[in-house]
Amino acid sequence: MSYNIFHFSPDEIRDLTISTVAIALIFAWPGRGFLIFDDPTFFYRLIVAIIIVGSSFIFHELAHRTVARYFGAYSEFRAWFEGLVLALILKILVGFTFIAPGAVYIFKDYLTPRENGIIALSGPLSNVLLAILFYILSIFVPPFTLISSILHFGVYINLYLAAFNLLPIPPFDGSKVLSWNPIVWAVVSLPLFYWIFF
Structure with a gap:
């Protein structure tokens, strides 16, 4: 049985939107504390982060979702609101960037370890591909310009998201990839770490 990969429920659109804004806020936040009140560039960084994170995070989740639907499973993203609040608190109190916005929930009677591993790997790989794209684009723009900074920010965010999600700790993607194929996990994860x- 297959499912339309382009179908989004209202709840899924809501959760993707809230998660995108929250993650962008975390990446744009200037370290520990409330320095945003003394930082005139914060608003502009937040807008850039929403654009970059919007592409990076949504592509990550849609990769999971699309591959799961390819394997005949119904799948939808659901935000983990407690995790988003925890991530904001950690950023404000200690300056640590913790990203656990939610997950793509998969509904199917049975997935093989291979299918589950490939679904899990598809998200981080989408971020690696986006990082490569941002890097290639940065080659063709003058260095130390606004566009150059935005493109390098895109490289950073995507590699960070890929590496963070490949941690071999449940429920992160890395634990599922490692259970399926430790060699594939090592080849993709270790360079990012x-x-x-x-």
């Missing part, structure tokens, strides 16, 4: 930590 190296980029973050080193």
Whole structure:
């Protein structure tokens, strides 16, 4: 059985919108505390973050959703509102960027480990591909310009989202990919972890 990959329920549109704005706020927030009141660039960074995060986060979730529907499962994104509040609190109190906005819920009697792993991997891979696209575009614009900064911001956000979601801890995507194929998980994840930590 297949499902229309272009169908969005009203609840799904609401949750995607709220999650996008919340994640953009987290990435735009200038570190710990309430420095936004002394930061005249915060509003502009927030607008850019909404545009970049909007593409990055939504493509990530839609990749999960589309691949799941390809395998005959019905799937919809649902926000984790408690996680969004926790992420905002962590950013304000300690300056840590924690991203757990929700998940694509999949409805099917049975998915093989391979299908489940591929569905999980599709989200982070979409972010890696977007990061590559932003990087390629940045090559063709003058350095140290507004457009260059926006494109590099797009590279950063997408690689961060990919790496964070590939952590091998349930319920993150990485745990499902690792259970399916540890070699695939390592090939995709380890370079991203190296980029973050080193």
